[in-house]
Amino acid sequence: MSLCQACGLCCNGVMFHTVRLQPADSAKALAALGLKLKRKKGRDYILQPCPAFRENQCSIYAARPERCRLFECRQLQRVTAGEITEATALEKIRDVQQRVAHLDVLLAQAGTTNAKRPLAKRCEKILAEPPADHTARTLRDDIDHAMRELDAMLDRDFRLVPKLAEETA
Numbered sequence: 169m170s171l172c173q174a175c176g177l178c179c180n181g182v183m184f185h186t187v188r189l190q191p192a193d194s195a196k197a198l199a200a201l202g203l204k205l206k207r208k209k210g211r212d213y214i215l216q217p218c219p220a221f222r223e224n225q226c227s228i229y230a231a232r233p234e235r236c237r238l239f240e241c242r243q244l245q246r247v248t249a250g251e252i253t254e255a256t257a258l259e260k261i262r263d264v265q266q267r268v269a270h271l272d273v274l275l276a277q278a279g280t281t282n283a284k285r286p287l288a289k290r291c292e293k294i295l296a297e298p299p300a301d302h303t304a305r306t307l308r309d310d311i312d313h314a315m316r317e318l319d320a321m322l323d324r325d326f327r328l329v330p331k332l333a334e335e336t337a
């Protein structure tokens with residue numbers, strides 16, 4: 169749906185770190201399509217941000233993993249059920265995107281610019297480092313606050329089962 173084309177939060181490393189593969193998925197075939205995989209405790213996962221997410225859409229749509237096929241965030245479900253309009257959901261998505269853009273600026277100021285890492289992991293890296301001075305401490309606190317607010321919003325308005333929807337990388 170057009171909502172997803174304006175969003176991508178479930179593919180770009182903002183909402184999830186990984187997507188667990190299901191028995192119907194072929195890890196080998198997905199790797200051949202350019203997806204990054206990891207195996208943990210006997211289970212296969214694709215990593216996010218997903219390399220197949222290009223120009224705001226899934227470039228391997230017909231071959232995407234089963235969980236990707238089945239996933240609908242809370243906003244999408246509510247639009248489909250007629251509980252909210254697409255415009256209302258889009259407003260929520262724009263709000264999240266602005267928060268992500270703000271965090272990107274803060275992380276760049278803190279020297280963490282690796283866009284191939286999930287957003288929360290980049291934040292965790294900064295928060296784990298002892299601040300060098302008062303300015304770094306203030307920046308660290310700003311990142312912590314912004315990430316907490318964003319995460320709470322994602323839990324409330326997008327994720328279906330907070331933090332359990334996907335395991336962390």
Ligand code: SF4
Binds near residue numbers: 326
């Ligand atoms: S987070 Fe929801 S609206 Fe956004 S791309 Fe995923 S399913 Fe679509």
Ligand code: SF4
Binds near residue numbers: 225229233
């Ligand atoms: S395979 Fe497609 S739908 Fe699944 S995470 Fe990657 S871009 Fe998103």
